[in-house]
Amino acid sequence: MTSLSFTHTQDLLASIAICNKCTLPKHGRHGSQVTIFPSRKNKAPVFCESRLEAAFCLELERNSKVLNYDAHPFTINFIGTKYRYTPDFLVRLGSGKEQLIEIKNDDSYQDKAITGRITRYIELLAEQGCILEYLPAAKFYGKVRTPNLYYLYHGAYCSQGTAGASIRTLLTQCAPDRRPIRCLTDNGYSFEDVAHALFYRTIHCDIFKPLCLTSLVWS
Template sequence: MKKLRINGGETASPLRNIKRSQFGKQTTIFPSRKNGESIVCEVRLEADACFHWEYDKDVISYRPQPERLVLEVEGKIRTYVPDFEVLYSDGSTTFVEVKPDNVYRKPKYLALYRAAEEFLHKRGQRFQLLTDSQIRQQPRLNNLIKTYSQARGVTPIERAYLRDQLSMLKAPMQIGDLLALPSPPSPASLSAALFEQELRCNWDKPISTSSRVFWG
């Protein structure tokens, strides 16, 4: 079982038993700061989806394998556990299925997802299918992974120092120029500010020291 490390935090237990890594799968523990605990992911693609939810300001929390749904699928009763439940700031809830592009198109899955969507709609909730082509858009995903990982362990003092410096500087500036200041902010504070959107940049290009950042 692969683990993305974080200081402290518990592990959220999923409803459905998730076995350790099997052939073609790599069980991962994702260190969620938004949830304040580690999230068990059945495959790495699910962990990659977590980076997007961590970045999305509208997402309050999310949890894996949240509920067993009893559905009627093409005249037969089936049980189904979505991969995630995502809670948004407006109070709405979305149940999410994470699947590779070459898997979700199979008729048996499409019928199941239609039944789940109809069932949840009646409860006033949403169903969403997330595929690898959506989750793993590059370089956006790599930028999310890089900034989220590099922000680990940043302290409130580092964050406050960066804000003080930015208040005396004129945007935009390259990241390398900020790091070249006589008393530069820490790389961790810059990564945290980028991930939490206090600093803005072009996420459609790889983030590097030559990237221009904006604030204010």
């Protein structure tokens, strides 16, 4: 369970809303499943209400601008209205700024009633200098890309990434610089270190194709 304190965003909203602690999800939304995501950035598990939220955690882990984040950080009760809203994520950036994020599957994103309600929240929050980003699954989820990222993230979990620069140098010295993953493991690099370099984009591959030892990587 994450225990991050995002007081800046709550302070921004103090004049228009009361932010209450959000309880951890015990079951997912209709058709969804509670998933526990092992966050390296938070050094703690993140409780997600759906697999889609867990998939978005991969994007936050991979984004070098993100310092840490929390899922369902609090419920916003807008003063003088019946509006209650719990954002999917609150993200703290390395710059010190904070940002709320709401994600929806593509069907919900195209639902005018749902999108209209979220748009109203965006407007209310923006008036207080608080950013709420609204994203459809199509912006980050892919049937091949997402499983690849899961595979690399969990493969890289025990690596500190210290071999990344060396791996990149090896590929840079190759002509051409594209080599199969097997070339790296044959040169003594562990799968964990290669996975770390790929997940955090020290080196690159075609993430939209299934990954295997013959997949090409480059610097």
